[in-house]
Amino acid sequence: MAAEGGAAPAPHSSSNPPSVDPAWAHGIVVDMARRKVQCKYCTRVLSGGIFRLKQHLVRIKGEVAPCSKVSAEVRIQFCQYMKEKETSKVNN
Numbered sequence: 001m002a003a004e005g006g007a008a009p010a011p012h013s014s015s016n017p018p019s020v021d022p023a024w025a026h027g028i029v030v031d032m033a034r035r036k037v038q039c040k041y042c043t044r045v046l047s048g049g050i051f052r053l054k055q056h057l058v059r060i061k062g063e064v065a066p067c068s069k070v071s072a073e074v075r076i077q078f079c080q081y082m083k084e085k086e087t088s089k090v091n092n
């Protein structure tokens with residue numbers, strides 16, 4: 001008897017964030033209404049949404065406490081991502 005029970009159920013993706021940002025892979029939404037996002041690395045909860053999480057991961061000084069547990073790989077990835085955003089804004 002060959003029982004076929006190895007079929008994986010299709011993942012339900014009904015609660016996707018409106019804009020797919022690469023930073024969502026590194027944070028968890030705590031409170032969407034208040035834009036609270038938790039860092040996956042240091043478990044710190046940041047208020048200010050995904051943009052704040054990116055600043056936290058890249059360790060931009062001033063507006064948010066820097067992440068102490070993020071890997072250099074991830075940090076560099078978002079460093080470049082932020083730079084691309086910045087350069088696309090300057091349009092001379």
Ligand SMILES: [Zn+2]
Pocket residue numbers: 039040041042043044056066067068069070
């Ligand atoms: Zn962190």
